[in-house]
Amino acid sequence: MLSALARTLPHFRNTNSGQFFLMAGPCVIEGEDMALRIAERIKHITDKLQIPYIFKGSYRKANRSRRDSFTGIGDEAALRILEKVGREIGVPTVTDIHESPEAAEAAQAVDVLQIPAFLCRQTDLLLAAAQTGKVVNIKKGQFLSGEAMQWAVDKVKSAGNEHVILTERGNSFGYSELVVDFRNLPIMRQFGVPVVMDVTHSLQQPNQASGITGGQPALIETIAKAAIAVGADGLFIETHPTPATALSDGANMLPLDQLEGLLQRLTRVREAVRPAGDVALHGLDA
Incomplete structure (x- = not known):
């Protein structure tokens, strides 16, 4: 497998259109055929x-409320599918x-290692991810301000890895509710990532009495449009055929x-708000 720099950065750079980028796929790898079908479909849409x-696909879900919740098809099988x-x-x-030991194994199969929001302050985990040389995507903790994520960025860079992404969630x-403070997007962008x-x-x-997380998918377009309007470089969207x-x-x-209709509308929002000469991904140019 090619290095993170060789394979990932060319996809990040899109200086001609200044377009946002997309991380998307199922929550968890459920099987090879489904993963390939989803990826192929999204690739067709995004190319167009x-x-x-x-x-995006989790090879294992560790943060489940209930003991009997689905966690994955097995680490080796799921990582092989991602590869x-x-x-x-x-x-x-x-x-x-x-966990820190997972970093090296997962890095053999993927280009970007993602740090879950509730683990974004775990120094050993951040350093282990950084030391693989892969791009590190750190989700902002649900309990933190945008300003506090400077220290997570610094931890990754202290290991000699300059390739960091921050994700607001x-x-x-x-x-049992989450709210999005859109001030966090420009605040975190100031860190040069x-x-x-x-x-x-x-x-x-989260934290429903049933032990199964609920959601408000009817508001996906609202959140996505607002994020693009305030300058998000990318969007993270979990999607599934059913x-x-x-x-x-x-x-x-x-x-x-x-997905296709949503992305079409979002590209129009991006074009309307994009400053002349803007480049989609700041901080990851070699």
Whole structure:
């Protein structure tokens, strides 16, 4: 597999259109055929719209409320599928890691290592991800301000890795709601790294009595439009052909057949607000 710089950065650079980029895919890898079909479909859409695309899929879900919740098909099998998606569909891939020893193993299969929001302050985890040389996408904790994410960026860069992305995913509001403070996007952008809006996770309704997270998918377009309007470099959207049958986080995912129309509308918003000469991804140019 080619290095993160060789494979990933060309997809980030889109100086001709100044377009946002997209991280999208299922919440968790459910099987090879589904992953390939989803990736191929999104690649077709994003190629048509000239949107740089990174396939997203968790190889294991560690942060589940209930003991009997689906966590994955097995680490080795899921990582093999992610590697195959990258190779056969020809797109960069991203997956999340939860413990330091996972970094090196996952880095053999994907181009971007993602740090979950609730782990964004874990120094050892950040350093382990940084030391792989892969791009590191850090989700902002639901309990943190945008300003506080400077220290997470500094940890990754202290290991000699300059390739960092920050992702906003809302802040806890009470016990079972999240709200998005859109000030965090320009605040985090000041750190010289690309900033992404995690559209679907920001619409979760965690800590439900059933032990299964709820969501508000009807507001996906609202959050995405607002993020593009205030200058997000990228969007993170979990999508599935049939969210009702998804094995994880179906309550807040976008139906795959709605993605193209949404992206078409978002490209018009981006064009309307993009300053002349702007470049989509600041901070990752070699």
